[in-house]
Amino acid sequence: MEHQKSGFFSKLVKGLAKTRNSIANGIDAIFSGFSNIDEDFYEELEETLIMADLGIKTTDAILENLRAKVKEQKIKEPAQCRELLINSMIEQMAVGETAYEFENRKSIVLIMGVNGVGKTTTVGKLAGQLKAQGKKVIVAAADTFRAAAIEQLTEWANRANVEIIAHKEGSDPAAVIFDAVTAFKARNADVLICDTAGRLHNKKNLMEELRKINRIIDRECPDVYRETLVVLDGTTGQNALAQAKEFNEVANLTGIVITKLDGTAKGGIAIAIQSELNIPVKYIGIGEHIEDLQKFNASDFVNALFQKNE
Structure with missing residues (x-):
């Protein structure tokens, strides 16, 4: 390790x-x-x-x-x-002591972000890591807008050896969540990770969709711990901050995942987002493998920023 x-x-x-x-x-x-x-x-x-x-x-x-x-x-x-x-x-x-509380509780994790930021991959990697900790994990393909998202998540679920709940492309995301929550309860799973839609340009629909999803979860699993993460692409700098703000308006974000910190990324944005929104960066991703998504460590990150060029 x-x-x-x-x-x-x-x-x-x-x-x-x-x-x-x-x-x-x-x-x-x-x-x-x-x-x-x-x-x-x-x-x-x-x-x-x-x-x-x-x-x-x-x-x-x-x-x-x-x-x-x-x-x-x-x-x-x-x-x-x-x-x-x-x-x-x-x-x-610095990320607080309780930042990863969802790992210790029965929890439902919603993951959002615009298309192309590595959202579905993040769902898959997180599922794989939690499964490796011995947890019973289910993933829900509630980004039904994009056929590729469902296929991609199915592939990750197979790789991580976790169960996936999916409907066909274009179906109602809330219906997927309902089935996933039902399975989560019936199978007594530890964590349900939901890949949700990434369409910010149509904010009103997205808000409505998320409200519906939240209502279902609140009604069916009132006592389950909730975690809502937004995935942002580290190469997009200030644009990532704008996206984080918008998603924070439609959802009660509890954490941030920054991906693609491998080469062209503007690393300072991680510090900016955390400070502007007062929402911690909880994970960073810098590659394709399951272990390339890691919990955020403030001193590692800042020290990496200031490492003398060898």
Whole structure:
């Protein structure tokens, strides 16, 4: 397991190379280029962080935290700020103790996101990981809009050796959820993971669909723990933040999954989304294999951002 973890970290370091080149190099230049900590120093730092897709709100929060620490610890040297900045970012992103509570309870997990972000793959990987923990898992193919989504999920379910509840393309997603919830109860499963539709451009329909799905779950399984995750593509930067905001308006999001952090990703967006929406990043994905979806670790992520280029 440790080996898997270190392999994932090195992939993460590689995946964040683009962001690291813009953020860490810029920041190192600031730390070595300024001889004292003044307004110019903070302004340069602000610009570098915003350029790295951290967004204005997040950057403000990080710099405010940094200023307070510099004052408190009476720091005079810019170079000494580097560690403080890293710690400030880690604090911004730390995932709470109860973030993965759904793993310990009977739970229903709704997974949403626009098409093409790796949503169905995330459902499959998560199902595989929970199954490997010895849990009884059922997946529901409630993204009935796209035939390929149903086929893809069936393939993942077979690979993970978990049961799948699916109807044909174009059928009512709420009907799929109803059947899935019925199976979940009848078979005394631990976790039901639902792949839901990813059509943001038609927000009204999506809201209606999700309301219907939630009503069914609330009525049939009032005591089951609920987790609602949105999957975002790490390569799309600020666009991913916009999507997260929109999904948060239609659903009560409890966590974020960021995929495709392998190469072209704008890693700063992970920090921005968490800070802007106050919803934790719970998983990150950087590859095709089941183990390439991992629980988010704030210090690993920020340290990968600041790794010196070897």
